[in-house]
Amino acid sequence: xxxxxxxxxxxxxVPFPSRAIVPERDLGKRPxxxxxxxxxxxxxxxxxxxxxxxxxxxxxxGLIGPNGAGKTTVFNLLTKVYQPTTGTIMVNGKDTxxxxxxxxxxLGLARTFQNIRLFNQMTVEDNVRIGLHNQIPYGMFSGILxxxxxxxxxxxxxxKAMDLLSIFHMENLADEKAGSLPYGAQRRLEIVRALxxxxxxxxxxxxAAGMNPKETEELMDNIIKIRDQFQIAIMLIEHDMNLVMxxxxxxxxxxxxxxxxxxxxxxxxxxxxxxxxxxxxxxEDEE
Amino acid sequence: MKKTTVTKxxxxxxxxxxxxxxxFICQSMIAAGTMPRTTKSxxxxxxxxxxxxxxxxxxxxxxxELSLGHAGFMSIGAFTGIVIAAYARQxxxxxxxxxxxxxxxxxxIMAGIMGVLIGIPVLRLQGDxxxxxxxxxxxxxxxxxxCIYISLDGKVLHFSFNRPDLPGKLLFRGPxxxxxxxxxxxxxxxxxxxLFTLFVVxxxxxxxxxxxxxxxxxxxxxxxxxxxxxTKYRMMAFVTSAALAGMGGALFxxxxxxxxxxxxxxxxxxxxxxxxxxxGIGNITGSIIAxxxxxxxxxxxxxxxxxRMLVYAVVLIAVMLITNNQSIKNFLETLRERSREKSEKKxxxxx
Numbered sequence: 298x299x300x301x302x303x304x305x306x307x308x309x310x311v312p313f314p315s316r317a318i319v320p321e322r323d324l325g326k327r328p329x330x331x332x333x334x335x336x337x338x339x340x341x342x343x344x345x346x347x348x349x350x351x352x353x354x355x356x357x358x359g360l361i362g363p364n365g366a367g368k369t370t371v372f373n374l375l376t377k378v379y380q381p382t383t384g385t386i387m388v389n390g391k392d393t394x395x396x397x398x399x400x401x402x403x404l405g406l407a408r409t410f411q412n413i414r415l416f417n418q419m420t421v422e423d424n425v426r427i428g429l430h431n432q433i434p435y436g437m438f439s440g441i442l443x444x445x446x447x448x449x450x451x452x453x454x455x456x457k458a459m460d461l462l463s464i465f466h467m468e469n470l471a472d473e474k475a476g477s478l479p480y481g482a483q484r485r486l487e488i489v490r491a492l493x494x495x496x497x498x499x500x501x502x503x504x505a506a507g508m509n510p511k512e513t514e515e516l517m518d519n520i521i522k523i524r525d526q527f528q529i530a531i532m533l534i535e536h537d538m539n540l541v542m543x544x545x546x547x548x549x550x551x552x553x554x555x556x557x558x559x560x561x562x563x564x565x566x567x568x569x570x571x572x573x574x575x576x577x578x579x580x581e582d583e584e
Numbered sequence: 585m586k587k588t589t590v591t592k593x594x595x596x597x598x599x600x601x602x603x604x605x606x607x608f609i610c611q612s613m614i615a616a617g618t619m620p621r622t623t624k625s626x627x628x629x630x631x632x633x634x635x636x637x638x639x640x641x642x643x644x645x646x647x648x649e650l651s652l653g654h655a656g657f658m659s660i661g662a663f664t665g666i667v668i669a670a671y672a673r674q675x676x677x678x679x680x681x682x683x684x685x686x687x688x689x690x691x692x693i694m695a696g697i698m699g700v701l702i703g704i705p706v707l708r709l710q711g712d713x714x715x716x717x718x719x720x721x722x723x724x725x726x727x728x729x730x731c732i733y734i735s736l737d738g739k740v741l742h743f744s745f746n747r748p749d750l751p752g753k754l755l756f757r758g759p760x761x762x763x764x765x766x767x768x769x770x771x772x773x774x775x776x777x778x779l780f781t782l783f784v785v786x787x788x789x790x791x792x793x794x795x796x797x798x799x800x801x802x803x804x805x806x807x808x809x810x811x812x813x814x815t816k817y818r819m820m821a822f823v824t825s826a827a828l829a830g831m832g833g834a835l836f837x838x839x840x841x842x843x844x845x846x847x848x849x850x851x852x853x854x855x856x857x858x859x860x861x862x863x864g865i866g867n868i869t870g871s872i873i874a875x876x877x878x879x880x881x882x883x884x885x886x887x888x889x890x891x892r893m894l895v896y897a898v899v900l901i902a903v904m905l906i907t908n909n910q911s912i913k914n915f916l917e918t919l920r921e922r923s924r925e926k927s928e929k930k931x932x933x934x935x
Contacts, residue, residue: 376809397808398808398809399808399811399812399813399814402808402810402811403811407809407810408809410806410809414803414805414806414809415802415803416798416799416802416803416806416807417802417803418798418801418802419795419798419799419802423795423798423799424799426792426795427796427799427807427810427812428810430792430795430796430810430811430812431811434792435792436793437791437793437820439791440788440791440792440793440794441783441784441787441788441791442787443787447791450792451791451792454792490810491809491810493810494810494811
């Protein structure tokens with residue numbers, strides 16, 4: 298716990314356009330994400346209802362809630378896997394209505410998946426190169442005929458991929474098959490691949506799941522490092538409260554598809570509704 | 585250190601080396617007159633089936649879509665090639681090599697266009713549904729060809745649907761197909777076409793576009809989340825595969841004096857698929873070897889008449905069992921590891 302306290306960010310959260318709050322340093326900069334009244338129905342079930350969220354340009358935000366609260370559904374809405382029934386999503390000031398996943402990615406949304414989705418039969422480096430696909434392009438015919446754009450493109454992709462892999466010290470794994478990596482390394486590779494698409498908002502779905510405490514510690518350091526180095530916003534879903542309370546500046550709590558609380562780690566920990574819905578129950582379990 | 589570079593080089597260019605070596609062996613055998621006539625007549629079809637297998641491997645192995653209509657594209661290439669070659673001979677009066685070149689290019693383009701037209705509806709589907717619809721399109725192509733009549737009147741090509749009363753000389757007459765085709769296909773052309781196919785497919789796989797195609801095969805949802813245009817890359821693989829099949833078909837068509845659409849039935853598609861599956865899905869060298877062995881085997885077994893198909897079936901089953909047998913796989917894996925350890929040891933000593 299002492300680790301957590303040491304790490305806890307002392308960012309002052311200030312109101313952005315009226316209701317929303319963002320880190321003080323992001324005030325006056327265009328927020329990377331603005332959701333308003335976002336909702337989706339699955340048949341008769343209201344999976345997410347009236348979801349409002351603003352994420353500052355370099356904020357690390359957390360999305361927590363009990364199982365089945367609709368956290369991953371929110372990610373799927375943001376990345377346009379599902380089209381929302383109501384509400385709007387603005388990414389870097391652009392409305393994403395009617396867009397598909399590919400367009401959302403090009404606009405700056407990259408994500409990882411709760412159940413890891415790597416390109417298992419391809420090498421680690423090639424997985425990252427897929428992330429770089431739209432960053433360092435050259436055409437099909439240059440590729441087949443081995444024209445100069447192929448050689449320069451391949452060299453740039455290789456250099457950039459190695460650069461990105463070095464964040465997690467995975468350069469030596471570059472030629473391994475992605476599917477043969479240990480679980481923790483697969484999660485890290487997914488983050489690297491998402492980062493390669495040059496996002497302005499990185500969505501991490503349970504990045505620490507299946508990691509041991511030491512790996513989680515490293516992950517926390519790396520998430521902060523990524524934010525500082527790339528100056529991007531990161532939003533994460535996580536059940537590991539040490540991680541969430543340790544690095545998230547703004548936290549949003551979801552229960553049965555509705556936001557029940559928003560605020561800093563301290564505010565969330567003291568919110569009676571959250572304690573009742575989530576933390577309180579967990580504490581009982583532990584005793 | 586040097587040794588690993590050499591092995592890397594060999595591994596990278598193995599399919600090319602294999603094909604070139606086979607070509608020179610066959611050529612020297614022909615020159616020495618030691619090759620039997622029956623075997624000699626198999627050379628061009630073998631080249632064609634290697635092209636077919638490698639191109640189908642691009643769809644099935646690399647793009648991960650089970651296509652059962654590959655013979656359809658082959659037939660389009662074959663009949664386009666026959667018509668274009670005849671037109672080039674009579675209307676343009678170019679030499680045979682140029683006729684063949686025109687025919688192959690036209691066959692590839694025509695099959696590529698059909699690949700786009702068929703790809704638009706088919707690539708909306710996945711898995712079993714895609715397989716069934718490609719099967720249907722293969723049959724549709726054959727049945728449409730059964731109704732088409734093409735004639736050459738002077739320098740003008742005439743087309744008609746279900747009406748054989750066209751002016752000039754009929755080049756292609758529906759169900760009876762093309763007859764009196766001048767056999768201009770050569771083994772050298774086949775060899776060059778195989779090299780071309782390998783060049784296109786291998787370079788495509790090891791490029792940005794090829795990686796995108798494989799990524800979509802491995803995980804479509806993740807590929808979309810990485811910003812890959814799924815339809816574009818599935819289409820790229822499908823159309824490239826169709827165009828190469830069309831080129832192979834053109835060469836095939838110009839190797840026989842008579843060719844009917846019924847030659848390109850569902851069975852022909854399955855035959856090509858068998859080569860791909862037995863050679864190893866996604867394995868280019870495997871496709872080359874499987875197409876060669878499995879095409880030549882039944883022809884060479886004609887001497888055993890009654891037992892021919894029996895032996896063929898036994899070979900098919902044996903290959904299937906051996907390539908899927910875990911203990912044999914483990915044995916090969918240990919061999920590979922041992923050789924790797926050895927080379928590492930040597931590398932260490934050298935350093």
